Amino acid sequence: MPDTVLRTIVDATGKRRVLILQRANGTFGFEVEHRGDNPMERGWIRDGQHPLSVCGSAEVALREATGRVEWLAGALDLVLETAIDYDEVFRRGGRNLGDEDFALFKCPSCARVYLIDYEVDTIYLDADDLSRRTDASPGSFACVACGYTFRADEPIIGPKADRKFTVTWADLARTVRWSISGVCLLIGD
Numbered sequence: 261m262p263d264t265v266l267r268t269i270v271d272a273t274g275k276r277r278v279l280i281l282q283r284a285n286g287t288f289g290f291e292v293e294h295r296g297d298n299p300m301e302r303g304w305i306r307d308g309q310h311p312l313s314v315c316g317s318a319e320v321a322l323r324e325a326t327g328r329v330e331w332l333a334g335a336l337d338l339v340l341e342t343a344i345d346y347d348e349v350f351r352r353g354g355r356n357l358g359d360e361d362f363a364l365f366k367c368p369s370c371a372r373v374y375l376i377d378y379e380v381d382t383i384y385l386d387a388d389d390l391s392r393r394t395d396a397s398p399g400s401f402a403c404v405a406c407g408y409t410f411r412a413d414e415p416i417i418g419p420k421a422d423r424k425f426t427v428t429w430a431d432l433a434r435t436v437r438w439s440i441s442g443v444c445l446l447i448g449d
């Protein structure tokens with residue numbers, strides 16, 4: 261039985277794609293393919309196997325692929341940590357203890373976007389007032405907009421985080437008070 265393709269994500273050039281698939285043995289994984297320029301190369305050519313991408317679900321396979329395939333985050337419209345302008349955050353009073361590592365996550369219930377300094381587990385609640393912060397102790401944080409309680413056993417950032425917490429540029433565009441200059445961004449609601 262051949263692999264079943266569950267999802268196909270093509271890059272902006274239309275010449276590369278990632279396949280999320282279910283393998284004949286029931287596990288999930290991904291493959292990367294490119295379209296050859298050579299007229300003799302017809303159709304899609306696989307960029308070598310990813311046999312190690314043996315995942316428990318299609319969701320996990322997609323996360324694995326996002327971590328390994330550079331262009332995929334862009335194709336999925338994900339906002340990467342590298343898009344956060346630290347200077348801009350600091351200029352607005354967002355400095356914390358001097359070893360900040362910022363990331364974004366969103367409330368899966370109402371899609372409100374938050375900034376977190378995961379070095380010290382501090383969540384910034386308000387783009388207009390970066391002094392408004394809260395402790396991000398697992399299980400203790402509830403969305404200030406809708407009350408959704410984040411569970412202690414669910415990572416909200418990083419490669420293990422579920423996609424429901426992942427921020428896309430579309431999420432940012434939906435928020436009114438987002439400030440974006442270049443690729444810089446700050447949270448708002």
Ligand SMILES: [Zn+2]
Nearest residue numbers: 367370403406
């Ligand atoms: Zn919420």
